[in-house]
Amino acid sequence: MTQLAAPHHLASPSSSVTEVLSRPHDVTRHSMFADVSQLVRPRIAMMVLVTVFASMWLTSGSRELNWLSVVGVLFGTAVVAASSSIANQILERHTDRLMARTASRPLAAGRLSIRSAWLLVGLGFFGGCGCVWLAGNLQAACAAMLTWVLYVCVYTPLKRVTPLNTAVGAVAGALPIAIGWLAADGPQQVLAGDISAALAVASLGTVLYLWQFPHFMAIAWLYRKQYDLADLKMLTVTDPSGLRAAGQSLAAALAMIPVSLAMAVPSGSIRMFLTAALASTVYVLVSVNFAFRRDDRSARILLFTSLGVLLILMMSAVAFSAPKVLSGSYL
Structure with a gap:
């Protein structure tokens, strides 16, 4: 999935590892809103929501589209996306400290505890998937779970292993299309011949x-x-x-x-x-x-x-x- 965080002042590309790790964390420069934004990465979440909405819209064809279902699925998907972003930053907090563009993230900078972060991950994962299930259906919720697992458990560790991580990450980035298709009863339409x-x-x-x-x-x-x-x-x-x-x-x-x-x-x-x-x-x-x-x-x-x-x-x-x-x- 895309990471578009702007470069930060905490480190330059030429900074050594020692310089990056030795710099004090200036908490006063970071508002809670900025920390939340860095944790959930709203621009990425917005891209995900646009794809889910487009998928639901196209799948419904000329049929009526329940706006409550759409809003519920989008909200649940956004929460799952936020959960995956936080989990990604937990796993990458050590490497994030070494890069100027990520060094000021709350977990990398030590402004948020790992325990609190994992709590947010769990609440977001189960709450978001539950919301997708209630507003959509079980199949859509399973697609949301699969997207989370592929991004957090496969793509994230692969970045340290092989350049093929991009191909895997692209699958995770495209899977939200399946969430919308399943939530709008796409399989039933195919079975009906449409x-x-x-x-x-x-x-x-x-x-x-x-x-x-x-x-x-x-x-x-x-x-x-x-x-x-x-x-x-x-x-x-x-x-x-x-x-x-x-x-x-x-x-x-x-x-x-x-x-x-x-x-x-x-x-x-x-x-x-x-x-x-x-x-x-x-x-x-x-x-x-x-x-x-x-x-x-x-x-x-x-x-x-x-x-x-x-x-x-x-x-x-x-x-x-x-x-x-x-x-x-x-x-």
Whole structure:
């Protein structure tokens, strides 16, 4: 899953391990709101919620969509996402202390005890999954559990072992699509012979999986020195030239073109088709730019473009889909 925390003043990329660990923790500079924000990482949670909502919207087709169910599933998913973020920071607190972009996180800086953090993790995991179950169904809750387990128990430790962690993390990042599909009774529609919604959701999930490679590789390039200092096996650390990272970014962006176009097939929307074609083409162009240049500027362009591309694709998938009834009113 994406980590977009801004670099902090506590350490520079050239700081030694001793310098980072010896600096006093200035608690007064950190408000409780800032600590909560760093713990739950709301920008990541928002991206997850957008994908779950888009999945539920597409799955429902022209059927009525219960807004209470939507809100409940989104709330539960947000709580599970917050739980996974805190668990990730518990497991990575030692490496977080070595990187400027993460050194001021509450757990890394020692402003929150491990016991309290684990309590929050447990409450968030069980409470969030329970909320998804009550508002959606058991299958959606199981998908939320699987997403948590894959992110916390598989992806997080793999970052210390192999550059393949990105491929695993991308699966965890795309799984929220399944939460929305299951919560909106997607399997029942398939069994009833209606596969159009399933095709749209499957295309959206594949787009989300592929989208993460250029996005993550841009981040990995920008923070490659910090990842190296923390001994995290990112592709830009094991291959400092950036060729492999650039190659994976470009390959994923190219693969996104036909998959994103497939999102328009179920609705038959020419506007969706044109939007997907434009967004995915732009993504390829900035990936090509990064592949040739492999510098911080091209990586930043790729990073910020990736966010815009995802937002455009998600919004167009919802806006150009079949109209539906929500809480008794046509949208």
